[in-house]
Structure formats: C-alpha cells, structure tokens
Amino acid sequence: MRRFEYHRADTLEQASRLLTDLGEDTFVFNGGTDLLVEIRERLRRVRNVVDIKQIPGLSDIIYDETRGLTFGALVTVGRLERLALVRQRYPNLYAAFASLGSIQVRNRATVAGNVCRASPSADTIPPLIADGAFIHIYSRTNRRVVPLAEFFTGPGKTVLAKGEIVTGITVPPAGDNSGKAYLKHGRRKAMELSTVGVAVSLTMEGGLCDDIRITLGAVGATVLRAPQAEAMLRGTSLDAATVKNAANKAMEECTPISNVRASADYRRDMVGVLTGRAIKQALEAFA
Amino acid sequence: MNMTTPIEQRDFKIVGKSVRRDDVLEKVTGEAEYTGDVKLSGMLHGKIKRAAIAHARIKSIDVSKALAYPGVKAVLTHENVPRVLHYGSPHPRSASCTKDQYILDDKVRFWGEGVAAVAAISEEIADEALDLIEVEYEPLPAVFEPEDAAQPGAPLIHDVGPGGNLVLDPVRINRGDVDAGFAQADFVLEGVFSGGRPHPAYMEPNVCIADWDGSNKLTFWTSTQTSFMVRGILAEVLGLPLTKVRVLVDHMGGGFGAKQDLFQHEFLCALLAKQTRRPVKMEFSRHETFVAGRSRHPCKIWLKQGFKNDGTLVARDMKLAYDSGAYGSHGPGVTIVGTTAATSLYRCENVRLEGRCVYTNTPINGAFRGYGVVQSYYALDIQMDEAAERLGMDPAELKLKNVVRAGDIAPSGHPILGHGLEICLQHGIDVLDWKKLRNRDRTPDPKRPHIRTGWGIGCEMHGSSAYPGIKEQGNATVKVNEDGTVTLLTGAAGLGTGAHTALAxxxxxxxxxxxxxxxxxxxxxxxxxWDIGAFASHTTYLVGTAAKMAAGKVRTAVLERAAMKLQVSPAEIDLSEGKVFVITDPGRCMTVAQAMGPSRGIPAANIVANGTYEPTKSYSFAAHFAEVHVDTETGIVEVKRVIPVHDVGRVIHPIAAQGQIEGGIQQGIGHTLTEDYVIDKKTGRSLNAGLVDYKMPLSMDMPDIETIILEAAPDPGGPWGAKGVGEDPIIAIGPAIANAIHDAIGVRFRHYPITPEDVLKALREKAA
Structure with a gap:
C-alpha cells in the first residue's frame, strides 16, 4: 500500500481547514471502506486523509413526523439497517442498506460516505433521491442544504467545494399513502456491486398514483431520474399495461455503458424489468 | 462391486469417523502459522515490476533511479540474473514438458509478466521504487486466441518446443474404427463446446521468504503444494546441491492445484536475498494472484458422436484445443489427461481424439482441480443429454445405459478395479424418485410466472494419482516414541483439506x-x-497407503518387543487402542508405553519404519443431480438444490470428504455461471484481475447440498479401499447445471460460464 499522511480533526472547522490547506490529493476519511481499498489498489492517488470520526455531533439519528429521518455523516449503514423504523417506514432504504457490501463493511461504512463517493452504482443513492432526500453541507463561511438530486455532477463528482464537508442527510417523512422499493441486480446475492439498481417511491390517492419518482443506478454518469416514465404513470391506477409502457420509456431514458460487468444493452433491458418489478413491489404496501 | 483383489475388512476404530482435525484449534484461535506470518530479523520486502504490454522485446531497462531511491537494497533485471532455461511445471518425471522459461528474459510474453524485481526495507518503498524503473519496449505482434496462434504465419511466442506455438506435439488417440462406427450410426450429433478461464482464487495469495545462512545454504518458506519440486528446481537453477536448499511450508490457505508450479517470484526472492545477504519476503497482491498466478486452461472442443436408435454410442470424434497462455506450465499434462479422459465416461469402442495445447500472449494457465477433464467431460456429458433429447429418452436412462462399467479400460490404459458410476447414478435416481421429477407439473408458479425450474444430471470419473503420465511414489516414516506416542513424518502438503488428519x-x-x-x-x-507433492486427488490414496505400510512395520516391531516382555510369542498377542494383550488371556497385557519404555537392564526401544508405495491409479465416480431456477426476464440462473452422489471407496473422514464435495460444487457453480477471468482480446490486458469483478459464489449463493457418499466400489490400491475425492465434485456439477437449464427453458448451452446475458439472448432467439 502506498504511504499517505493521516490527520485527525476534532471539529468541523479544523477538518475544513485541513481539507483546504493540505492541497491536492487530500480526502475525508470517514468509514474508509472505499478509500483505503482505492489506495491499496492504486485506484486513487492520496497524499493526505482527514479523519472526521472524532468530530462530535455527527452521529445522531432523529425521526420526526414532520421533518422525517435525519442522520449524521458518521452514522453507519449497519446502524440504520438495524433500525426498526427504517425497516417499517423505508423498506427501499432498508433494501439498499442490507445489500451494500458485507455485514463487516456495513458496520464500518457510512451512508454519507457512500453518497459522497458519488458512484453511479452506489446502492444508497437511488432510494434516497427517489424519496426526495437532501444533504447538509458545512463550510467555514456558509452552511447549505442541497437536494440530493442536485448533488452529483458526474461519476465520483459532486457539488462540494474545497473545504466543504457533508454533515448529514434528511429523508422526508414516509406517509401512510406511500409505497417504496429498491431492487438491485447483480450476479451474486451479497458482496456485490449493482449492475443495475432501480428505486421507486410513490404515493397513492383514491386508487390513483398521486406522485412517483423512479431512479436508475449504474446506467449513466450519475444516478438518473426517469421523468418521462414518471409522467406516464402519474394520475393512473398503475395498471399492468401502463406500467409496462412506462418501464419501456425508462429504458429509453437511461444511458448505460458496456464493461466487464454487463453490456449496455443488457443493462437497458434490466432497467425495463426492474422498473416494472419495483413499481409492483412498491404497490404491495397497499395490498 | 467388482473386485479382483480382496480388501481387508475390519471393525474400524478410527477410520471412517470424523475425528477432530489436528489443526483445528490453531486455526480457530489464529495461532496457525502461515508462510506470510513468518518474520525474520532484518527482513526486506520484494516487489515485481510487471509489463503493461502483451508481447515485446525489451530494448532497455534503466534501474538507476530505483537503485538510488532511499531504502532500496537491490534491483534485478534480465541483465543480472542467471540465464537458465527451466520448466515452469516442476515435474521432472513427466517427459512431456518443454523448458520454456527464464527467471527474467529480454522478452515479454504476456501483459503482467515480471520484468524486474526490487528489494527494499519496506513493502511501500519497494512498491514506490517500481515506478522509477524505466523500460523501453519494442512491441511485437501478439495473439490472444489459440485459433489465431495456431495459424501458419502467426507471431511465434517461443523459439523452443515443437513450433507453430504448440506447447507439445498433438496428443492423438485412436481406438477401434471411427469411420466404421459412424457408418453404423442411426444419427450423428455435432457440437462446438467452449470453456472460459476460471481462476482458483485460493484464500492465501502466493508468498515466499528466502534466507541464506553463513554456509551459503538457502532456507525457503513458500506456500506450495510441491515443496520437493521447489527444492529440486531451485537447486538446479541456482546450481546448488540439495543439501543447500531447505524448503519449509506449514499451513496453507488453499492451492487447488495452481500452487504446484515454480513461480518467477520464487526465483527472484531467492536471488534478491542472496544479493542483499538479508532475508527477503515476496507476497502477491490479489491482483498478482490473477496475472502472475495460474488459471484453468480455456478450451474449445469439437465433438461429433454417432448413436444407434437404441441409444448405443458407436463412434466418437473429438478435437480439443487448450489455451496454455504464455508458458507451458501444466499445458502438456492437462492436454494429455483431458484428452485421454474422453476415451471413457460413456463407453464407446470407436474413438478418435486429438488434443492440442497452444501458446497465446495471455497469463499462464496451469494445474487446477479437475485438470483438463472439467473441459472434456462438460462436452461429453452435455452431448449425451442432447442424444437423449433426440431419442425422446430420459437422460438418466441413456446415461445409465452408456456409463463405463467393470471390465472397461480406464483412460490411463489399465483396468479399473472399483467401478461406481452406475451405482451412483442408480442411487440418485432412486433417492430422488427421478421419473416422478421428470414428469412433474411444469406449470409456472402464478406468483412468479417468470421463473422456470429444471433438473439435470452430470456424470464424472476421475483418477487418484497422475499415473501413467507420472510414475508416482508415496513415502512415509513412522516412529514409535518410548511413551507409546507415535510420530508420522510425511512430505505431503496440507492445503487445508485435512489430509494430515486422514494420514494420522x-x-x-x-x-x-x-x-x-x-x-x-x-x-x-x-x-x-521425499514427496511428489499434493495433487491429482492422491494424498489419501498414495501417501495413505505408504503410511499404512510404515505403520504395519512398526506394529510388527512393537508386537515383537511386547512379546519379549510378556514372554509369549508375537503370534499370541494383539495390539488395539494402545494396549498389547494376550489373545487368549486379555488380562495379560501392557500399554505400548510399557512395551516401548526402558525396564531394568533394557533401554527404551527405537522403532522406526519407512513405507514406500508406487501405485497405478484408482478411479472415483460421481453423479450430480441439480435443480435450477431460471428467471426468464433477467436471465439469472439460481442453483437451488444439488444431490451429489459420490463413490470414493473407503471413507477415512466423512466430514472432510463431504467438505471436499461441497467446496467442489461451490467452485463448479462459479465456473458454470459467474466466474471468468477476462483478458482483453485487443491488448491482452486483464479486465477483472481482482475479487470485485471476478465473481465467485459466496455463502448466500449456495444451494442446499445433500451429499451422499457411497463406499460401494473400493480400490485395493488405496488404504482399505480408499480413493480420492478432491477433484471429482468440480467435474460433475457443470454439466448437471447446463442440462438443468435446458430442462427449464429448452435452450442448450455448450459453453461456460453461462451468463444472464447469454440466457436472455438465447431465450429471445428461441422466441423469434
């Protein structure tokens, strides 16, 4: 493994300063489950890491019926996965958390870290965007809140400026009229990077679809929405024929690539299959 | 049962019982010392500079910056290592190999081949110094497919060998009259089969440590299945007598056959240690176990067989082409074993086989569990299923009709003594109520209408020992200590299979x-x-027999000594559970300790005996029954249930034998559905040399496995009829899965791995 310098920050202010002052090739070290592997496999050139795990106030999980679920940047995937509230109210998030890496990895990795890595195939991002989550960002001069859907600018790239640090994520409350699903496609049942991931979050009103968000993972430079497919579904009863047409539309809306994991054509096919299945699964909440 | 030699029966006290393994405590507590755990004072770390080009001549190497880098102690290139042509596969008794390797050469033959080595005071510094080595290459045209490499005018990868990029002269086998056989056939089936490049991905990456002492003796720790071969080739290449090379290996984290080559890093480690006069450690990264380790030979098979309408097989014409990668390694052995295996499994009197092994500019392929046979039996078994389909017959019935039987000549050319395939097949058919399974209601579950279920059978046979390719020899020394305890000395490696427990x-x-x-x-x-190495499913069969012979000799000596002390003749006494007693008067007895120990005027006994065994070969058999679920929308195939029925002769340790079978099935599922080490066919670069994108099935992907081990066909060559089990399970599971997929969706696949994309594409072609 290549050598790098380790710095520990005790406050957000100090962390932010280190990230600015240490210059290029400096990275936040949170769970480290991705960063350390990338250093070891020489996928990322790293001179400095800034450990934020000792910063107080970033480990809380709060749920409130009006604001929803908020968790700090240090909250691990495993902690959220084991929360009854997450299982009951956010089955989509639960599915994403439970499918990320291994149990050991989930006990170390954070959701904020998975989001900030900004991989198009990240499991947590599609259901968080579908749920309309937003992300809290600290900087020494300004704190801001950004909808997660606007956070990503490309593979591995986000709107974060030098010295900015994500402090937490808020997911809006899950109402009784909502249905949610996240489906992951891979070659294995665990320890797998998704070949395609599809999340659906919808609300029903009087037997008709009031709102729906469909997000597609690993089929574009960032996690994508499928706005045209969504538009075809709003106001309908989500009958099989409409869902089928919308799933076909979602296939047109994605921009997959071919690599050793799967071909672009196959990924596109799976967007169609998984979109249909995810809508069906989300509707099971009303069964 | 068909026995020509009686096998001793007895009331077993220890054999056949799953005793607690002798290594289990150290392993679960983490105390077991693996090669990578060895730390020596002043130890340096070695790293290898690897080529990022598939075929090239090295015009120049500049190591000056690397040598000047603080902490670097030595750099080796082809300019300062001994230039000795040697075998990659260290089986000196095997005449089929060509010496085709140098420690470092001025030529690169595959992307990832080592071109220089560095020793430094830390792994990090050694790694950083690699980037400071500047290599100038003159690129050469490269070939990545055996069919291209075998074309006249293809770029030649080696100057040695038979030429035309052949690793060995084609292996040709002719029995009977194939043309006459086809003339009698009612129908002929023809198919092209192909296999990918599965990699063993053993848990413990290759690692070695070299240390030279003041008398110029090399002590060499290495994770190897063949420590005496490593000793022999290191001594030969370094110009040392065998007394000056000592090879040590304690626990191993797997090998699956692939750790029986002599690897480039092993020479380089020894030479770096020699030059620096300090111990040097070299440990592969996971990436390196792929690019510089060994994988299974990709293979293409053209198979044509003639059948009568009653299912009789009358002619078999088969051509096989194995991809050796850039060096010969086990290519010759794999080609010979994989080709000759096709004389059997399903009986056919008229057989024409031709096996080739071809160099390509890709990473080296070597020995791997199922050694050439995984490929050839995949083709034979699937085509037998196709014949059943054509005949409108139950494949179980057709296989049962054609399987190898008593009196048939084995692929090795000698008669098999314990035949078990027919028994395994019939047992599985009965246990599963196969006829009922075949005729089950195939209406899809309305809750999951996209899922289709299928059942398939795969058959295999595999030899214990590499006879006749290698004339094998097993050795053991047994000593009885004066307190009645016993010490077994064996050269057999412990890959993690529990072999030492079985020997004890x-x-x-x-x-x-x-x-x-x-x-x-x-x-x-x-x-x-001396030991030939742990491979060819032979440790229990070969070394087990040698250990039994040695134990028998010391038993006689112990009885003689006890008889003297008890003042009876040796014929009057017996020895059981550590006690010697007079047969007619069991009250007159003594412990082995009392027999061995000193008594007034008599010193303690020193009883030592050797056992040496030179076997031919036994064959083990299996029929695997597998259930798959195929998702017709995603193409994902899930193996739900496997019933492996094995005949392995006398079982020494049931849980260990079962573990071998379950592990082989896991690896075989990977080969058949998800595992393929992919080489870019334009550049020769590895595309998934790591465990993120090389997909081995994990615990969650495993089916229910209900192992059945029969002891119906023992072989007199093994201890109380014991035969091998290590390789068998990986051979039968592949065709069982492919045949089950056909049963589920009516699509015939003749390659592996069968990916979800392949399934979806085939379903669409079928629907169109």
Whole structure:
C-alpha cells in the first residue's frame, strides 16, 4: 500500500481547514471502506486523509413526523439497517442498506460516505433521491442544504467545494399513502456491486398514483431520474399495461455503458424489468 | 462391486469417523502459522515490476533511479540474473514438458509478466521504487486466441518446443474404427463446446521468504503444494546441491492445484536475498494472484458422436484445443489427461481424439482441480443429454445405459478395479424418485410466472494419482516414541483439506493406537521423506497407503518387543487402542508405553519404519443431480438444490470428504455461471484481475447440498479401499447445471460460464 499522511480533526472547522490547506490529493476519511481499498489498489492517488470520526455531533439519528429521518455523516449503514423504523417506514432504504457490501463493511461504512463517493452504482443513492432526500453541507463561511438530486455532477463528482464537508442527510417523512422499493441486480446475492439498481417511491390517492419518482443506478454518469416514465404513470391506477409502457420509456431514458460487468444493452433491458418489478413491489404496501 | 483383489475388512476404530482435525484449534484461535506470518530479523520486502504490454522485446531497462531511491537494497533485471532455461511445471518425471522459461528474459510474453524485481526495507518503498524503473519496449505482434496462434504465419511466442506455438506435439488417440462406427450410426450429433478461464482464487495469495545462512545454504518458506519440486528446481537453477536448499511450508490457505508450479517470484526472492545477504519476503497482491498466478486452461472442443436408435454410442470424434497462455506450465499434462479422459465416461469402442495445447500472449494457465477433464467431460456429458433429447429418452436412462462399467479400460490404459458410476447414478435416481421429477407439473408458479425450474444430471470419473503420465511414489516414516506416542513424518502438503488428519487416522488404525497419540511432522524437506507433492486427488490414496505400510512395520516391531516382555510369542498377542494383550488371556497385557519404555537392564526401544508405495491409479465416480431456477426476464440462473452422489471407496473422514464435495460444487457453480477471468482480446490486458469483478459464489449463493457418499466400489490400491475425492465434485456439477437449464427453458448451452446475458439472448432467439 502506498504511504499517505493521516490527520485527525476534532471539529468541523479544523477538518475544513485541513481539507483546504493540505492541497491536492487530500480526502475525508470517514468509514474508509472505499478509500483505503482505492489506495491499496492504486485506484486513487492520496497524499493526505482527514479523519472526521472524532468530530462530535455527527452521529445522531432523529425521526420526526414532520421533518422525517435525519442522520449524521458518521452514522453507519449497519446502524440504520438495524433500525426498526427504517425497516417499517423505508423498506427501499432498508433494501439498499442490507445489500451494500458485507455485514463487516456495513458496520464500518457510512451512508454519507457512500453518497459522497458519488458512484453511479452506489446502492444508497437511488432510494434516497427517489424519496426526495437532501444533504447538509458545512463550510467555514456558509452552511447549505442541497437536494440530493442536485448533488452529483458526474461519476465520483459532486457539488462540494474545497473545504466543504457533508454533515448529514434528511429523508422526508414516509406517509401512510406511500409505497417504496429498491431492487438491485447483480450476479451474486451479497458482496456485490449493482449492475443495475432501480428505486421507486410513490404515493397513492383514491386508487390513483398521486406522485412517483423512479431512479436508475449504474446506467449513466450519475444516478438518473426517469421523468418521462414518471409522467406516464402519474394520475393512473398503475395498471399492468401502463406500467409496462412506462418501464419501456425508462429504458429509453437511461444511458448505460458496456464493461466487464454487463453490456449496455443488457443493462437497458434490466432497467425495463426492474422498473416494472419495483413499481409492483412498491404497490404491495397497499395490498 | 467388482473386485479382483480382496480388501481387508475390519471393525474400524478410527477410520471412517470424523475425528477432530489436528489443526483445528490453531486455526480457530489464529495461532496457525502461515508462510506470510513468518518474520525474520532484518527482513526486506520484494516487489515485481510487471509489463503493461502483451508481447515485446525489451530494448532497455534503466534501474538507476530505483537503485538510488532511499531504502532500496537491490534491483534485478534480465541483465543480472542467471540465464537458465527451466520448466515452469516442476515435474521432472513427466517427459512431456518443454523448458520454456527464464527467471527474467529480454522478452515479454504476456501483459503482467515480471520484468524486474526490487528489494527494499519496506513493502511501500519497494512498491514506490517500481515506478522509477524505466523500460523501453519494442512491441511485437501478439495473439490472444489459440485459433489465431495456431495459424501458419502467426507471431511465434517461443523459439523452443515443437513450433507453430504448440506447447507439445498433438496428443492423438485412436481406438477401434471411427469411420466404421459412424457408418453404423442411426444419427450423428455435432457440437462446438467452449470453456472460459476460471481462476482458483485460493484464500492465501502466493508468498515466499528466502534466507541464506553463513554456509551459503538457502532456507525457503513458500506456500506450495510441491515443496520437493521447489527444492529440486531451485537447486538446479541456482546450481546448488540439495543439501543447500531447505524448503519449509506449514499451513496453507488453499492451492487447488495452481500452487504446484515454480513461480518467477520464487526465483527472484531467492536471488534478491542472496544479493542483499538479508532475508527477503515476496507476497502477491490479489491482483498478482490473477496475472502472475495460474488459471484453468480455456478450451474449445469439437465433438461429433454417432448413436444407434437404441441409444448405443458407436463412434466418437473429438478435437480439443487448450489455451496454455504464455508458458507451458501444466499445458502438456492437462492436454494429455483431458484428452485421454474422453476415451471413457460413456463407453464407446470407436474413438478418435486429438488434443492440442497452444501458446497465446495471455497469463499462464496451469494445474487446477479437475485438470483438463472439467473441459472434456462438460462436452461429453452435455452431448449425451442432447442424444437423449433426440431419442425422446430420459437422460438418466441413456446415461445409465452408456456409463463405463467393470471390465472397461480406464483412460490411463489399465483396468479399473472399483467401478461406481452406475451405482451412483442408480442411487440418485432412486433417492430422488427421478421419473416422478421428470414428469412433474411444469406449470409456472402464478406468483412468479417468470421463473422456470429444471433438473439435470452430470456424470464424472476421475483418477487418484497422475499415473501413467507420472510414475508416482508415496513415502512415509513412522516412529514409535518410548511413551507409546507415535510420530508420522510425511512430505505431503496440507492445503487445508485435512489430509494430515486422514494420514494420522490411517496410522493409528493400522498400528492400533489412539488417534490422539499420533503426531504429524510435515513441511520440512530437510526432515521428512521425499514427496511428489499434493495433487491429482492422491494424498489419501498414495501417501495413505505408504503410511499404512510404515505403520504395519512398526506394529510388527512393537508386537515383537511386547512379546519379549510378556514372554509369549508375537503370534499370541494383539495390539488395539494402545494396549498389547494376550489373545487368549486379555488380562495379560501392557500399554505400548510399557512395551516401548526402558525396564531394568533394557533401554527404551527405537522403532522406526519407512513405507514406500508406487501405485497405478484408482478411479472415483460421481453423479450430480441439480435443480435450477431460471428467471426468464433477467436471465439469472439460481442453483437451488444439488444431490451429489459420490463413490470414493473407503471413507477415512466423512466430514472432510463431504467438505471436499461441497467446496467442489461451490467452485463448479462459479465456473458454470459467474466466474471468468477476462483478458482483453485487443491488448491482452486483464479486465477483472481482482475479487470485485471476478465473481465467485459466496455463502448466500449456495444451494442446499445433500451429499451422499457411497463406499460401494473400493480400490485395493488405496488404504482399505480408499480413493480420492478432491477433484471429482468440480467435474460433475457443470454439466448437471447446463442440462438443468435446458430442462427449464429448452435452450442448450455448450459453453461456460453461462451468463444472464447469454440466457436472455438465447431465450429471445428461441422466441423469434
């Protein structure tokens, strides 16, 4: 493994300063489950890491019926996965958390870290965007809140400026009229990077679809929405024929690539299959 | 059962029982010392500079910056290492190999080949110094597919060998009259089969440590299945007598066959240590176990067989082409074994086989569990299923009709003594109520209408020992200590299979002492008797018999000594569970300790005996029954249930045998559905040399496995009829899965791995 310098920050202010002052090739070290592997496999050139795990106030999980679920940047995937509230109210998030890496990895990795890595195939991002989550960002001069859907600018790239640090994520409350699903496609049942991931979050009103968000993972430079497919579904009863047409539309809306994991054509096919299945699964909440 | 030689039966006390393995405590507590755990004072770390080009001549190498880098102690290139042509596969008794490797050459033959080596005071510094080595290449045209490499005018990868990029002269086998056979056939089936490049991905990456002492003796720790071969080739290439090379290996984290080559890093480690006069450690990264380790030979097979309408097989014409990668390694052995295997499994009197092995500019392929046979039996078994389909017959019935039987000549050319395939097949058919399964209601579950279910059978047979390719020899030394305990010395490596436990069980059983009283010494070439290596499913069969012979000799000596002390003749006494007693008067007895120990005027006994065994070969058999679920929308195939029925002769340790079978099925599922080490066919670069994108099935992907082990066909060549089990399970599971997929969706696949994309594409072609 290549050598790098380790710095520990005790406050957000100090962390932010280190990230600015240490210059290029400096990275936040949170769970480290991705960063350390990338250093070891020489996928990322790293001179400095800034450990934020000792910063107080970033480990809380709060749920409130009006604001929803908020968790700090240090909250691990495993902690959220084991929360009854997450299982009951956010089955989509639960599915994403439970499918990320291994149990050991989930006990170390954070959701904020998975989001900030900004991989198009990240499991947590599609259901968080579908749920309309937003992300809290600290900087020494300004704190801001950004909808997660606007956070990503490309593979591995986000709107974060030098010295900015994500402090937490808020997911809006899950109402009784909502249905949610996240489906992951891979070659294995665990320890797998998704070949395609599809999340659906919808609300029903009087037997008709009031709102729906469909997000597609690993089929574009960032996690994508499928706005045209969504538009075809709003106001309908989500009958099989409409869902089928919308799933076909979602296939047109994605921009997959071919690599050793799967071909672009196959990924596109799976967007169609998984979109249909995810809508069906989300509707099971009303069964 | 078809026995020509009687096998001794007895009331077993230790054999056949799943005794607690002798290594289990150290392993679960983390105390077990693996090669990578060895730390020596002043130890340096070695790293290898690898080429990022598939075929090139090295115009120049500039190591000056690397040598000047603080902490670097030595740099080796082709300009300062001995230039000795040697075998990659260290089987000197195998005449089929060509010497085609140098430690470092001025030529690169595959992307990832080592071109220089660095020793430094830390792994990090060694790694950083690699980037400072500047290599100028003159690119050469490269070939990545055997069919391209075999074309006239293709770029030649080696100057040695038979030429035309052949690793060995084609292996040709002719029995009977194939043309006459086809003339009698009612129908002929023809198909092209192909296999990918599965990689063994053993848990413990290759690692070695070299240390030279003041007398110029090399001590060499290495994770190897063949420590005496490593000793022999290191001594030969370094110009040393065998007394000056000592090879040590204690626990291993797997090998699956691939750790029986002599690897480039092993020479380089020894040379770096020699030059720096300090111990040097070299440990592969996971990436390196792929690019610089060994994988299974990709293979293409053209198979044509003629059948009568009653299902009789009348002619077989088969051509096989194995991809050796850039060096010969086990290519010759794999080609010979994989080709000759096709003389059997399903009986056919008229057989024409031709096996080739071709160099390509890709990473080296070597020995791997199922050694060439995985490929050839995949083709034979699937085509048998196709014949059943054509005949409108149950494949179980057709296979049962054609399987190899008593009196048939084995692929090795000698008659098999314990035949078990027919028994395995019939047992599985009965246990599963196969006819009912075949005729089950195939209406899809309305809740999951996209899922189709299928059942398939795969058959295999595999030899224990590499006879006749290698004339094998097993050795063991057994000593009885004065307190009645027993020490077994063996050169057989412990890959993690529990082989040493089985050997100790055999010694305890034969000698008549408790299992706990037998200690095993292994893994030190200066101490233990010579060993050919742990491979070819032969340790229990070969070394087990040698250990039984040695134990039998010391038993006789112990009885003589006890008889003297009890003042009876040796014929009057017996030895069981550590006690010697007079047969007609069991009250007159003494412990082995009392027999061995000193008594007034008589010193303690020193009883030592050797056993040497030179076997031919036994064959083990299996029929695997597999259930798959195919998702017709995603193409994902899930293996739900496997019933492996094996005949392995006498079972020494049931849980260990079952573990081998379950592990082989896991690896075989990977080969068939998800695992393929992919080389870019434009550049020769590895596309998934790591465990993120090389997909081995994990615990969650495993089906229910209901292992059935029969002891119906023992072979007199093994201890109480024991035969091998290591390789068998990986051979039968592949065709079982492919045949089950056909049963589920009516699509015939003739390659592996069968990916979800392949399934979806085939379903669409079928629907169109």
């Amino acid at each position: 069980q055999i010694v305890a059983e034969e000698l008549g002492v408790r299992f706990e009283d037998v200690g095993t010494i292994h893994g030190d070439t200066d101490v233990v008797p």
